Amino acid sequence: MRELLSLACEECKRRNYTTDKNKRTMTDKLVLSKYCNSCRKHTPHKESKIK
Numbered sequence: 073m074r075e076l077l078s079l080a081c082e083e084c085k086r087r088n089y090t091t092d093k094n095k096r097t098m099t100d101k102l103v104l105s106k107y108c109n110s111c112r113k114h115t116p117h118k119e120s121k122i123k
């Protein structure tokens with residue numbers, strides 16, 4: 073039961089990363105600090121569904 077997700081930059085809303093998570097063990101919204109190429113810095117990246 074894994075769900076495919078993309079990680080979107082909070083500032084420019086670009087989807088820079090893809091990941092997946094286990095729905096059963098991770099029910100919280102994922103927010104990760106990742107490097108964004110268009111902002112050229114680390115920004116919070118929020119999960120969003122790919123479908």
Ligand SMILES: [Zn+2]
Binds near residue numbers: 083084108109115
């Ligand atoms: Zn960005």
